[in-house]
Amino acid sequence: xxxTKSYRNNxxxxxxxxxxxxxxxxTLIAVLIALxxxxxxxxxxxxxxGVTLEDYLGGYIAFPHEQDFAGLGLxxxxxxxxxxxxxILFNFSYLFKKxxxxxxxxxxxxxxxxxxxxxxxxxVLSLIPLLVGFAGxxxxxxxxxxxxxxxxxxxxxxxxxxxxxxCGGFTLIFAVCSGTGFDTILLMFAIGAGIPLSLALTESxxxxxxxxxxxxxxxxxxxxxxxxxxxxxxxxxQLLDSSxxxxxxxxxxxxxxxxxxxxxxxxxxxxxxNRRKSEAAGTPYAFRLIPFIISLxxxxxxxxxxxxxxxxxxxxxxxxxxxxxxxxVLAAITYGAIASRGFKTVKKSLLISGIAFALVITVFLCFxxxxxxxxxxxxxxxxxxxxxxxxxxxQVTFKENELALVTTLHSDLVDGKGNSxxxxxxxxxxxxxxNGSQLHRAYYLTESFGADALFDIYTSQTRIEQIKATLNKxxxxxxxxxxxxxxxxENSDEFNFNKTLTSTDFKTLGELYKKxxxxxxxxxxxxxxxYHKDTRQIHLSIREGKDETGYRYEGMTLYIYDSMSExxxxxxxxxxxxxx
Numbered sequence: 001x002x003x004t005k006s007y008r009n010n011x012x013x014x015x016x017x018x019x020x021x022x023x024x025x026x027t028l029i030a031v032l033i034a035l036x037x038x039x040x041x042x043x044x045x046x047x048x049x050g051v052t053l054e055d056y057l058g059g060y061i062a063f064p065h066e067q068d069f070a071g072l073g074l075x076x077x078x079x080x081x082x083x084x085x086x087x088i089l090f091n092f093s094y095l096f097k098k099x100x101x102x103x104x105x106x107x108x109x110x111x112x113x114x115x116x117x118x119x120x121x122x123x124v125l126s127l128i129p130l131l132v133g134f135a136g137x138x139x140x141x142x143x144x145x146x147x148x149x150x151x152x153x154x155x156x157x158x159x160x161x162x163x164x165x166x167c168g169g170f171t172l173i174f175a176v177c178s179g180t181g182f183d184t185i186l187l188m189f190a191i192g193a194g195i196p197l198s199l200a201l202t203e204s205x206x207x208x209x210x211x212x213x214x215x216x217x218x219x220x221x222x223x224x225x226x227x228x229x230x231x232x233x234x235x236x237x238q239l240l241d242s243s244x245x246x247x248x249x250x251x252x253x254x255x256x257x258x259x260x261x262x263x264x265x266x267x268x269x270x271x272x273x274n275r276r277k278s279e280a281a282g283t284p285y286a287f288r289l290i291p292f293i294i295s296l297x298x299x300x301x302x303x304x305x306x307x308x309x310x311x312x313x314x315x316x317x318x319x320x321x322x323x324x325x326x327x328x329v330l331a332a333i334t335y336g337a338i339a340s341r342g343f344k345t346v347k348k349s350l351l352i353s354g355i356a357f358a359l360v361i362t363v364f365l366c367f368x369x370x371x372x373x374x375x376x377x378x379x380x381x382x383x384x385x386x387x388x389x390x391x392x393x394x395q396v397t398f399k400e401n402e403l404a405l406v407t408t409l410h411s412d413l414v415d416g417k418g419n420s421x422x423x424x425x426x427x428x429x430x431x432x433x434x435n436g437s438q439l440h441r442a443y444y445l446t447e448s449f450g451a452d453a454l455f456d457i458y459t460s461q462t463r464i465e466q467i468k469a470t471l472n473k474x475x476x477x478x479x480x481x482x483x484x485x486x487x488x489x490e491n492s493d494e495f496n497f498n499k500t501l502t503s504t505d506f507k508t509l510g511e512l513y514k515k516x517x518x519x520x521x522x523x524x525x526x527x528x529x530x531y532h533k534d535t536r537q538i539h540l541s542i543r544e545g546k547d548e549t550g551y552r553y554e555g556m557t558l559y560i561y562d563s564m565s566e567x568x569x570x571x572x573x574x575x576x577x578x579x580x
Contacts (some may be wrong), residue, residue, distance in 0.1 A: 011109050015117040020125070023087055027125040030083045034129035037075045039136030073156045073240050076133045080126050081232070084164055085171050087122035089184060092175040096184075101281040112270045115176070119266065123168055130160060159239055159249040162258035163232035169265025170228045176273040177290055179283040183339070187285070187294060192229040194297040199223045201304040202363055208315055209367040211375045211417040214428060214442035228261075284339045291339045292352060295332050299356030302331030307360075315364060324360055328353040375417065378410050383433050389457055390428040391445070392529065393539075393557030396463045405460055409453035410441065416449025424529040427454065447526055455522040464517060468510040470556050474542050475506035483539040484571050499574045508570065516564040524561050536560035536568065 094100035104114060134157055141148045171188060178184035200223055206213045224234045239249040248254060272286075280286035306327030311320035329350065336349035370376065387398040387406040398406050410429055423444035431439040445454060457463060484497045501509070528535045538558040560567055 011107060012113045012117055015107065015109065015114070016120065019091060019118055019121040023091070023121050023125050026083070026087065026090070027128055030079065030126075030129040031132050033079055034076060034133035035136055037079070038072055038133035039140050042137050042140050072133060072137055073160070073236070076130055077160050077232075077236055079133075080130045080160065080164065081167065083129065084122060084126040084168055085188075087126060088119065088168060088171050088175055089181055091118040091122050092172075093181060095175065095276075095281055096178070096180045098279075098281045101278050105278055111273050115172075115266075115270055115273055119168070119172060123164065126164060126168075127161065130157065155250050156236075156239060158255060159236065162255040162262075163228070163236070165262030166228045166258040166265070167232055167262075169262040169269065172269040173265055173272065176269050176276055177286050179280045179285055183284045186338070187290065190294040190297050192227045194294075194301055196223045196227045196230045197301050198297060199226055201301060201308075204304070204308065204313060205315060205363055205367045206371065208313060209364070210371050212414065212441040212443055213371075213374070214440040284341075291336075295335045295339070295349065295352045296356055296359075298335050299328045299332040299353050300359055303328035303356055303360050306330075315368075325357055328357040328360070332356065376414060377439070378407055378414065379431055379433055379439060381407060383435070384431055385434045386432040388428075388430040389454075390430070391425050391454065392559070393555070396457060396460070396466060398462055402457075402460055402462050405453065405457050405462075409450060409457060412453045413441075413443040413445070413450045416443065416446055419446055419449055421446040421448055424451065424526060445529065451522060451526055455525055458525055459517055459520070464514045467556070467558065468514060470540070470542070471506045471510040471513075474501075474540060475503035484536070484574075497576045499571070499576060501574060505574065509567070512567045512570055513558065513564075516567050519563045520561045521563075524563065525559075528559050528561070536571075538571075 094104045105111075107114065109117070134153060138148065138150065138153065170192070174184050174187045174191070178187055224231045235247070235249040235254070239247040276286045285291055303324045304327075307315075307320040307324030310323040311317050314320060332349040332353035333343075333346060336345045336352075337343050339345075366372065381403045384403055384406075385399070387403060389396045389398070389406055389409065406429065409427070413427065413429075423446055425445045427443050427445045427450065429439075429441045429443075433439070443450065445451060484499050536559070538556075538560060540556045540558075542555070560571065562568075
């Protein structure tokens with residue numbers, strides 16, 4: 001090879017330069033795509049919106065630039081991510097062929113140098129389309145004099161670069177562990193996507209089996225942190241969809257951690273590469289443990305998915321377990337046939353499917369038996385910093401006073417497990433403890449379990465004072481919407497009224513509600529919560545000052561009962577807002 005002649009001077013730099021040249025053509029294609037989805041697309045959009053050449057060259061143009069940069073970040077990150085992974089697989093494809101592997105390993109280079117000489121160009125060249133796309137779009141905005149928060153744009157770019165290091169180092173591990181390109185991709189999906197999917201499916205057991213489990217309260221960071229790929233995508237989406245300064249991906253320590261982990265992954269790749277035998281080229285994987293791990297993950301995921309598909313997510317039916325076993329066996333045998341290029345490992349695959357099915361049973365038993373005390377865990381009052389009780393469109397916050405009302409309600413709802421009564425409302429209880437941890441619980445309220453305790457909260461001093469505070473806030477400055485839902489008149493659907501309230505009216509309403517809420521009975525509250533009768537309601541929405549993401553709203557829903565005669569009379573007398 002002519003390349004080896006230059007190794008007499010500096011082998012590492014020669015291979016580095018050689019790799020840059022080999023990757024340059026692919027980079028030019030990626031740069032062209034970045035220009036098309038970046039500045040060229042933007043220019044076309046500007047002209048389509050009726051922008052003249054004079055406007056384009058120097059006038060001020062109102063354009064949704066924040067959304068545009070967010071969209072660009074999404075598409076460019078996808079482009080660059082795929083391109084970076086492609087270059088890694090391309091540059092390390094010599095590991096997938098025996099003759100190429102022997103040739104590269106004959107170079108006068110340490111394996112660490114060989115790895116870096118192929119990885120560094122992939123990273124550096126992947127930055128070019130990213131920077132060109134953002135810089136080109138920023139240039140269009142600058143020429144058109146469109147005001148843009150370039151600090152936010154730089155934050156997005158710096159996050160994408162940091163997760164490129166993280167995901168690139170992670171992908172490099174798969175490349176040096178595999179013997180073919182196909183098996184590298186299979187390993188990437190099994191580990192990078194299989195583990196997060198396993199966690200997500202595990203949550204399905206919790207949502208169905210754990211009494212009090214709040215669906216959707218599963219800490220997604222557990223899933224996100226289980227895979228660099230999911231982490232990169234999830235927090236980039238948050239970064240693009242929210243205030244840049246508040247987004248998790250914008251934090252400096254997050255990006256430093258991405259760099260540190262990426263470098264650690266590259267270092268681990270060097271260690272694995274040094275232990276890899278050259279004879280592994282062309283075989284599925286360089287290490288025997290890898291096929292076992294992949295088969296176990298695939299079988300676990302397939303077992304739960306097939307069981308859910310044929311049982312409607314009812315884990316207590318025989319159909320779930322029959323098809324879960326079938327899914328485990330089919331997945332293990334199928335993957336075993338792919339990995340071994342035949343059916344030579346059926347017995348081993350059956351053993352792995354049995355282990356995977358046993359893991360599914362273990363997960364089921366953990367949640368079916370209470371999740372190691374999850375169902376019965378009620379914090380002590382002295383350990384609670386804040387407690388939030390949510391129901392019927394409102395949330396009551398307890399900090400110091402009347403915390404016993406929350407723990408009593410919680411205890412009653414825990415005792416209601418297995419109760420077959422018709423539920424009245426969903427009740428959510430969220431604790432923030434003094435040690436910084438949080439507990440989230442969700443229950444069905446029934447008349448026998450929880451109604452008495454919730455009635456005490458419903459008529460508590462804490463709730464009443466918070467309602468008064470909200471109404472006083474509405475009496476101050478700010479845009480607000482006030483809708484009064486009267487009891488529907490016979491044969492009429494016209495019972496919704498937007499009311500006009502002065503500051504004095506809001507204060508009066510607060511005083512009347514405080515006075516008359518004490519008149520209601522638990523039976524009235526239960527009847528309302530159970531949808532047994534039509535009840536007057538107030539819907540209040542307060543719009544406060546605008547921040548980076550737009551206006552902040554605070555809403556509240558109040559029921560007005562028949563026994564609250566003075567409040568009803570006051571609301572009926574208020575003038576209605578005329579609407580077209």
